[in-house]
Amino acid sequence: MRLTYPSSIKIVKVPCTGRVAVIHLLRALEKGADGVFVAGCMEGDCKYQLGNIRARKRVEYVRKLLATIGLEPDRVAMYNMSSGEGPRFAEISREMTEKVRMLGPNPIRIKGVEKEKAA
Amino acid sequence: MIMARPKPIEEIVREIKDLDKVLVAGCNGCVAVCEAGGLKEVEILASALRMYFARQHKKMEVGEVSLTRQCDREYLGELRDRVGDYDAVVSLACGAGVQFMTETYDKMRIFPGVDTCFIGVTDEKGVWSERCQACGSCLLATTGGICPISRCSKRLLNGPCGGSSKGKCEIDKEVACGWQLIYERLKGLGELKRFEQPTPPKDWISSREGGPRKMTKEESRL
Ligand code: SF4
Ligand code: SF4
Numbered sequence: 001m002r003l004t005y006p007s008s009i010k011i012v013k014v015p016c017t018g019r020v021a022v023i024h025l026l027r028a029l030e031k032g033a034d035g036v037f038v039a040g041c042m043e044g045d046c047k048y049q050l051g052n053i054r055a056r057k058r059v060e061y062v063r064k065l066l067a068t069i070g071l072e073p074d075r076v077a078m079y080n081m082s083s084g085e086g087p088r089f090a091e092i093s094r095e096m097t098e099k100v101r102m103l104g105p106n107p108i109r110i111k112g113v114e115k116e117k118a119a
Numbered sequence: 120m121i122m123a124r125p126k127p128i129e130e131i132v133r134e135i136k137d138l139d140k141v142l143v144a145g146c147n148g149c150v151a152v153c154e155a156g157g158l159k160e161v162e163i164l165a166s167a168l169r170m171y172f173a174r175q176h177k178k179m180e181v182g183e184v185s186l187t188r189q190c191d192r193e194y195l196g197e198l199r200d201r202v203g204d205y206d207a208v209v210s211l212a213c214g215a216g217v218q219f220m221t222e223t224y225d226k227m228r229i230f231p232g233v234d235t236c237f238i239g240v241t242d243e244k245g246v247w248s249e250r251c252q253a254c255g256s257c258l259l260a261t262t263g264g265i266c267p268i269s270r271c272s273k274r275l276l277n278g279p280c281g282g283s284s285k286g287k288c289e290i291d292k293e294v295a296c297g298w299q300l301i302y303e304r305l306k307g308l309g310e311l312k313r314f315e316q317p318t319p320p321k322d323w324i325s326s327r328e329g330g331p332r333k334m335t336k337e338e339s340r341l
Contacts, residue, residue, distance in 0.1 A: 068128045070175070
């Protein structure tokens with residue numbers, strides 16, 4: 001299956017979304033990413049039981065934090081899909097890219113910092 | 120351990136907004152355990168502050184460090200060569216740590232980054248509750264190991280009061296009545312006769328009522 005997703009997306013692989021800490025999401029933005037989304041397994045399907053639930057809570061926390069520092073919470077999102085859902089991943093990637101495009105470039109991006117998105 | 124919660128970021132911003140360089144200093148002791156002021160929280164706060172000020176087009180350098188403890192001079196001393204590079208320190212230690220930092224670096228402006236709340240325990244991950252108010256002369260031996268000072272809303276020495284209902288305190292249906300807990304515990308231990316002898320008034324001089332407290336252990340001194 002050859003699927004395309006927006007080339008602006010940079011994928012960061014983690015063993016489980018439970019590994020994604022608040023600071024990882026913040027650093028992506030601080031280093032210039034326009035948005036970050038966490039792609040976790042379906043809730044209830046986590047191999048490590050609660051990894052994706054933890055990730056969701058951290059994403060929610062970061063969204064609240066962004067609002068307090070003047071950044072749009074929608075730059076960070078959590079999506080759930082099963083590993084067999086390639087087309088869904090491509091679709092979400094497009095959806096997120098579109099959402100972030102509407103928000104415009106990351107306002108804190110320092111000149112020269114490369115554009116990146118982590119998944 | 121000592122429990123704290125992070126201060127709202129707006130409050131910290133208000134204190135440092137006119138400065139150019141601040142050091143966020145965590146403590147790997149109590150406040151790290153309650154996820155308020157350890158290394159992780161230092162990184163999060165520093166990153167958030169950098170982004171906030173970048174958004175405001177304001178120059179702000181934010182340094183990060185976390186000390187083993189901030190209530191011991193030897194660890195505070197680790198900042199000796201570094202602290203002078205900054206305009207201020209935001210300390211994420213408990214109130215004691217913040218003050219000791221202030222005493223150690225008396226030329227520096229030191230701001231608290233957390234609200235220190237109480238001495239307590241970890242009920243479950245992410246949930247903490249109070250257990251002790253450091254009254255200075257512990258009563259736990261006579262109360263079945265449950266503290267009436269911290270767990271009874273009125274700090275009664277002879278409870279429960281009339282506000283105890285179905286095991287809950289009258290201040291809030293979610294709050295257990297400390298004296299009900301003591302009663303159940305003593306009943307389980309077969310020690311209900313404890314209630315036949317009222318506890319005499321406590322000498323609160325060992326608590327805060329005696330003014331700021333100090334402790335010396337002669338054999339430990341150098
Ligand atoms: S400074 Fe406060 S929070 Fe840090 S170890 Fe000491 S008592 Fe605990
Ligand atoms: S009786 Fe005093 S020292 Fe003992 S747990 Fe209660 S407040 Fe703390």
